[in-house]
Amino acid sequence: MVSVRAGLVGAAVWGGAAAGALGAANDSDWDLARRVGANHEALRTGHGRARLKEIETLATVAGAQDEYNVLHYTIDIDVDPGIFSRDIDGSCDILLTPTGAELYQVVLDLDWRMKVSAVFDGEGLPLSYGHHLDVLTVELAPTLMPGEEATIRVEYGGSPLTNFFGFDIWRLRPTPVVYTLCEPNGSRTWWPCKDHPSDKATVDLIITMPQRYTVASNGLLEAVMSNDEGTLSHHWSTRYPLAPYLVAFTATNFVLIEDSYELSEGGTLPLLYYTWPEDVEDAEQDVASIPGMLSVFEDEWFGYPFPEEKYGHMETPLVTGAMEHTTMTSYGQLLYTGTGYFDYVAAHELAHHWWGDLVTCGTWDDIWLNEGFATYAEAIYHEALTGFGGYLEYMRAIERPRFYGPIHAPNRVLNTTVYDKGAWVLHMLRGIVGRDILMGILRTWGTRFAHESPVTSDFTAVAAEVAGQDLDWFFDPWLYEIGRPEYEYGLRVRPIMEDRSWIDLQLEQVQGGVNPYTMPITLRAHLEGGEHVDVVVENGATKEAFSFLIDGVVEEVEIDPESFVLAEFREREWVPNLRVDVSRR
Structure with missing residues (x-):
């Protein structure tokens, strides 16, 4: 039940037409990617007044x-x-x-x-x-x-x-x-x-x-x-x-x-x-x-x-x-x-009451703990409305071909890197540890540091503790380095007898300028009859080759089918006798 109580003076007339015009312009445009873009532009309009990195006294x-x-x-x-x-x-x-x-x-x-x-x-x-x-x-x-x-x-x-x-x-x-x-x-x-x-x-x-x-x-x-x-x-x-x-x-x-x-x-x-x-x-x-x-x-x-x-x-x-x-x-x-x-602006600001207001970044270098988390919360809200497929669509809508500067200690306090790439860090973490463990990490983070101002290293420690595994291999490049991986891959499917298949994968990181990322990457083999099989490869070198034996006749292979890696994947022709890199990050 919503009630309205008038203030001390009567209604003014300014602004309604402008607001209505914006509403009319947007009412017919419910494409998710454009809507998310408009919501995020709105968020950065509010926060972007302070464009320079904090100048300490x-x-x-x-x-x-x-x-x-x-x-x-x-x-x-x-x-x-x-x-x-x-x-x-x-x-x-x-x-x-x-x-x-x-x-x-x-x-x-x-x-x-x-x-x-x-x-x-x-x-x-x-x-x-x-x-x-x-x-x-x-x-x-x-x-x-x-x-x-x-x-x-x-x-x-x-x-x-x-x-x-x-x-x-x-x-x-x-x-x-x-x-x-x-x-x-x-x-x-x-x-x-x-x-x-x-x-x-x-x-x-x-x-x-x-x-x-x-x-x-x-x-x-x-x-x-x-x-x-x-x-x-x-x-x-x-x-x-x-x-x-x-x-x-x-x-x-x-x-x-x-x-x-x-x-x-x-x-x-x-x-x-x-x-x-x-x-x-x-x-x-x-x-x-x-x-x-x-x-x-x-x-x-x-x-x-x-x-x-x-x-x-x-x-x-x-x-x-x-x-x-x-x-x-x-x-x-x-x-x-x-x-x-x-609505996603409203959801973002409400989510900040957990991530930003209750648990506040300890320094402005750690602002992603506020903005990346609240941006990820938009996708969680969209998932509640539309299901897992809608969630994936939302994350794809905030993907960018390039992010400038690192997430931690960004070159501007409030930019797309801390918002969108920060959200993608949580999304990729979900891909690694699973949804339930990710939510357990967030619950532990929120209750342990309630009304405090922790920093990024506190969060990565909580994540490792709740997940029960070392996660530095994941957090270090994604939080402290710039860019994202670019993969070129070759695929080859070879039938073995009537009901089995070999899948050969060549995977090369070509982004340059940084050490190779270590990431689990899913291959989805679509089988004759409509079923599929997922295989996860652990890629951590510049050039690697993998082979798998699959029960069933493989008709198609997808790489990273649910977009749990913030990366560009480009298919190329199979390279005979590819020399792989045995060194890993």
Whole structure:
């Protein structure tokens, strides 16, 4: 049951025509490959605002921020969305503790455009500080001993960096939209923090704005307070720790669409969709698929990771982009078509609540642990809808002839390599260990590192442990090297007597530039009478030859029939007396 609750002002008229035009253009185009391409272009629209690889602050490079952990933030700001302003003014309380030795100073990330007016300790006494470039250094007095906790308050204000990254105001509707989008390191543009995915903390976010604005954010809405000056203060609070880039809010004249979902582990999860008035009708149709997605992911992995809070969308001017802000996904205004065309964007962002929000990449070099996993989840959702054949079709739809740079430590934080090739790593792993073991790996990964920020080596260790075998031969080339294998193969089928056949295979890796890949490759022999036999060869050398005796008359042979190897296969003529390579990777 979905209910709609109006916001503080009536519906605007901007945007409906544009959204409808996009929907009409896409409604007739349900070819899976084109639809998946459109969904993935939408995903990268949202995340692609930060196109450069993360530039660490000098403080982070020096390791100063490793000396403490943040436990909680209270961000309390006034936002002025006036025609000629985009100012914020307020404070941020930071509860922290040392990670080891005595702590003398706290080094925070804060963009230079934010002007600090004062810093206080938990008793209200002033602390010395310096703010140079994007580094805010606070001197503690007294110093903090191991095991102790302390709160510092930073009072600040200014006009944040804009350009669709960090904090921005979108004014192309009667009621402007104030929003934040901070992946990978844009949180520092509007609040002082330890702006790194490895440091998670709970958050209270108090946003004060004119009364016509409704504010959506992470966690639970604790209160909406009316102030004497004609403003409202929305107070959102999280029960679960989250990385700074996942903290966000959007504010405009929302209409709230409400639904609920019965969790697999008990309890009712509120589903809240903060929607622009002009898009409510389309949004109601599209969000109806969310409970089904929740059911699929709970069945495949484990219960929704934030059961004491909620899940929802806040419509945000990301065009066709989206971003997995914890419990409240930012959802681009043109994604609502009323047809479900962008369901795979919705599935991707929901899946991030397991892979990205619950378990967060420890560094930006490990971003594939977020994006590759969520992309693979799209295929799992499609498999639940269409079966194994549909799953294979989905994986083929995200195959690319070339991927640039490695998966780990990519040349750009967010690119097709970490999304699509990252998903293919999980798909190929499924081909090696089987579906059940792969899901066991993911369940172990999610439960062991819940609310933590592990790295790629942690995942490969979990995979080897659950699979019960060493998997370095697989992970090392696929995660840390570039490209993919290219195979040229020759096949020869020779009948033996009336009901047996020899299959001879010559296999050569011709991609060049890298060591040969070690991969199991399936040959499917189609027999007279309609049956088939699968044979798996373990290829690990540049040139190899294999021969098999098959019971039955072979009519046709396929190589990698279910596309479990991300590779190009080209058939060539049989080469007599081929010299094979006895060395293996």
